């Protein structure tokens with residue numbers, strides 16, 4: 001009887017070590033996007049998990065107005081310890097480099113600050129749209145039923161912000177982004193930055209946005 005138990009224990013432990021091995025081969029990579037708000041804007045932090053080319057919004061937090069940057073940094077630090085993100089991409093437009101410097105000195109690894117200009121906005125939102133439209137099979141049919149490369153599993157507020165963003169073609173052929181007065185786009189930018197951080201560096205950013 002004891003022999004049977006010990007055999008069973010051995011085979012179970014072999015089984016679990018194989019399971020652990022299989023899971024280890026398919027771990028998600030995590031990416032953080034952070035939009036820092038000023039007085040009238042919210043700060044938002046998004047976490048995206050990516051596994052086998054498919055990225056999913058795992059988590060989004062919007063902070064109350066006038067939350068000190070130190071609290072936002074503290075929160076990202078907690079996220080960072082838990083998920084060990086590959087990159088933390090922060091919009092430093094208007095707040096200056098010092099917030100990103102503070103993040104680095106708070107011990108956050110892989111922090112990168114970004115200035116949102118007309119051109120970088122176009123690239124980042126273009127990448128988000130592309131990942132939301134294209135399917136994992138890359139079959140080319142935008143109406144197919146394949147899963148999309150970026151998925152927002154639950155958050156209706158994020159989807160609403162994405163739909164509110166207006167795209168306007170300028171005379172010089174660029175796309176200008178704006179959102180209606182009284183609305184915010186902080187969550188959109190948190191998500192867009194996290195998704196942009198998750199892009200494969202070898203894949204050229206391909207932009208396909210149509211004027212609407």
Ligand SMILES: [Zn+2]
Nearest residue numbers: 135139144146
């Ligand atoms: Zn497809």
